[in-house]
Amino acid sequence: MPDPNGFLRYDRRLPARRPVPVRISDWREVYPPAGEELIREQATRCMDCGIPFCHDGCPLGNRIPDWNDLVRTGNWDAAVDSLHATNNFPEFTGRLCPAPCEAACVLGLGGQQPVTIKQVEVEIADAAVARDGLRPRPASASTGRSVAVVGSGPAGLAAAQQLARAGHTVTVYERDEAIGGLLRYGIPDFKLEKQHIDKRLAQLTAEGVRFRTGVEVGVDVTAEQLRAEHDAVLLACGALQGRDTPETPGRALRGVHQAMAHLVAANRVVAAAGDGKPAPATLPDGTPIDAAGKHVVIIGGGDTAADCLGVAHRQGAAGVHQLDLYPEPPTERDAARDPWPTWPWVLRNYPAHEEGGERVFAVAVQEFVDDGTGQVRAVRIAEVTVEKVDGRRIVTALPGSEREIPADLVLLAIGFEGTEEQPLLAQFGVTRNGRGAIDSRPDWQATDGVFVAGDMHRGASLIVWAIAEGRAAAAAIHTYLGGVGDLPAPVDPARQPLAAR
Numbered sequence: 001m002p003d004p005n006g007f008l009r010y011d012r013r014l015p016a017r018r019p020v021p022v023r024i025s026d027w028r029e030v031y032p033p034a035g036e037e038l039i040r041e042q043a044t045r046c047m048d049c050g051i052p053f054c055h056d057g058c059p060l061g062n063r064i065p066d067w068n069d070l071v072r073t074g075n076w077d078a079a080v081d082s083l084h085a086t087n088n089f090p091e092f093t094g095r096l097c098p099a100p101c102e103a104a105c106v107l108g109l110g111g112q113q114p115v116t117i118k119q120v121e122v123e124i125a126d127a128a129v130a131r132d133g134l135r136p137r138p139a140s141a142s143t144g145r146s147v148a149v150v151g152s153g154p155a156g157l158a159a160a161q162q163l164a165r166a167g168h169t170v171t172v173y174e175r176d177e178a179i180g181g182l183l184r185y186g187i188p189d190f191k192l193e194k195q196h197i198d199k200r201l202a203q204l205t206a207e208g209v210r211f212r213t214g215v216e217v218g219v220d221v222t223a224e225q226l227r228a229e230h231d232a233v234l235l236a237c238g239a240l241q242g243r244d245t246p247e248t249p250g251r252a253l254r255g256v257h258q259a260m261a262h263l264v265a266a267n268r269v270v271a272a273a274g275d276g277k278p279a280p281a282t283l284p285d286g287t288p289i290d291a292a293g294k295h296v297v298i299i300g301g302g303d304t305a306a307d308c309l310g311v312a313h314r315q316g317a318a319g320v321h322q323l324d325l326y327p328e329p330p331t332e333r334d335a336a337r338d339p340w341p342t343w344p345w346v347l348r349n350y351p352a353h354e355e356g357g358e359r360v361f362a363v364a365v366q367e368f369v370d371d372g373t374g375q376v377r378a379v380r381i382a383e384v385t386v387e388k389v390d391g392r393r394i395v396t397a398l399p400g401s402e403r404e405i406p407a408d409l410v411l412l413a414i415g416f417e418g419t420e421e422q423p424l425l426a427q428f429g430v431t432r433n434g435r436g437a438i439d440s441r442p443d444w445q446a447t448d449g450v451f452v453a454g455d456m457h458r459g460a461s462l463i464v465w466a467i468a469e470g471r472a473a474a475a476a477i478h479t480y481l482g483g484v485g486d487l488p489a490p491v492d493p494a495r496q497p498l499a500a501r
């Protein structure tokens with residue numbers, strides 16, 4: 001029986017972040033572990049609601065009130081089991097998820113601060129590692145059926161683990177040199193140290209999953225070969241086609257890059273330093289990747305932009321501006337626009353924003369300005385208004401509002417346009433829809449025997465959705481292969497986040 005007055009006795013509290021001057025001098029995670037006393041106190045704030053709306057916020061259907069109470073009572077082993085029953089990788093979501101479950105927590109309806117669900121989750125996840133080092137759970141018998149998973153992000157890995165534990169032989173094909181997808185090469189170490197991915201990979205390997213890195217399906221291995229070697233194929237190739245702005249004058253100048261070019265290169269440098277290998281000093285096109293001593297302008301307001309900000313500070317940028325097309329959001333939920341329990345449009349301050357830089361809202365770049373040698377020296381911006389007309393976004397510049405911001409390095413973090421156009425698609429006979437994603441039937445098949453999950457299916461989204469789709473697609477593949485019993489399927493392909501109707 002949970003403590004019905006816990007939320008009245010304790011305020012919401014999170015562990016203190018590491019001090020800014022210390023953390024921007026290294027790449028370690030921003031949050032230190034919370035400590036058992038704090039986390040048990042915070043778990044006590046959960047009311048174990050009769051209708052726990054936190055469940056509706058989470059596509060994985062995490063049993064949040066159950067494990068909150070298990071943590072409150074110090075029953076860590078049972079909490080670990082309860083969390084892993086619905087989530088293959090809580091150490092990723094506990095660190096990285098924006099926590100739609102917290103936006104949907106019933107405490108938010110009563111004007112209280114929500115339960116620190118995400119912090120409780122990460123502490124349980126880390127307790128699992130500390131207790132038994134992520135003990136492998138190999139299948140007791142093989143089904144003799146084989147599955148190819150293309151792409152090793154959270155969707156592919158979740159599916160691979162589910163299928164291997166059900167007795168299927170699983171091979172994950174990844175074109176990068178290391179496994180993890182955006183967890184490995186998009187998200188910086190100060191949000192997710194890569195040791196967490198490596199520990200899971202050791203578990204998956206011990207459970208029988210085979211990994212083939214440096215293999216681009218469609219180029220190094222054909223779809224035909226994959227179909228011949230495996231009984232089913234899961235495509236989980238992500239949505240990595242970065243949105244660009246080719247029409248903006250000066251886009252071709254040196255120093256103007258896609259954000260991912262910067263983040264991937266920076267992650268490789270950190271990984272190489274950790275391995276004691278010499279760090280690559282340049283992008284593939286020879287451009288220096290480092291923000292050190294530079295005036296950096298980041299265009300965009302989401303996760304990717306915040307990650308670029310944190311990386312730029314750690315590299316020693318002289319100054320950083322982050323530009324957003326939209327006006328500054330309110331700090332509190334606007335209930336008329338986004339009623340509880342939906343995800344609210346509010347100002348999100350990531351830890352990276354604490355570290356410096358200036359955010360400029362309601363502006364659009366008019367030109368990347370040449371220094372006369374083909375290198376960017378500034379961005380010319382104008383204040384703008386944005387309105388939606390017939391579903392189309394109309395951006396209007398305010399006359400006389402133009403000004404320049406100095407810039408030696410400009411990073412475009414303006415979103416993604418779906419999965420990349422690549423040979424694999426035509427070889428499997430699938431095509432991108434209007435959003436650049438791959439549609440599936442209700443049983444996750446994009447075409448006969450070929451399934452799709454994660455960002456490739458949903459469009460650029462979140463890790464929690466990728467894991468949920470990976471689990472659900474694995475369940476569909478298991479059924480397709482005639483597996484015994486059902487695997488859990490937390491979502492169907494049409495499922496959308498909570499929204500006001």
Ligand SMILES: Cc1cc2nc3c(=O)[nH]c(=O)nc-3n(C[C@H](O)[C@H](O)[C@H](O)COP(=O)(O)OP(=O)(O)OC[C@H]3O[C@@H](n4cnc5c(N)ncnc54)[C@H](O)[C@@H]3O)c2cc1C
Nearest residue numbers: 151153154155175181182217237238454455461462463466
């Ligand atoms: C910079 C950045 C920061 C983010 N931060 C967060 C965050 O804090 N929290 C959050 O919840 N979400 C975040 N996201 C979103 C999240 O990372 C994605 O939603 C998630 O990783 C999608 O998982 P996925 O498995 O579908 O694809 P991905 O992680 O993109 O993995 C796809 C993999 O497929 C591989 N691949 C593609 N084509 C082929 C091929 N032909 N052959 C072999 N391999 C192939 C790719 O190399 C890649 O490794 C962030 C995204 C970005 C870009």
Ligand code: SF4
Nearest residue numbers: 046047049054105106
């Ligand atoms: S909605 Fe909030 S208070 Fe209610 S069960 Fe979920 S976490 Fe606990």
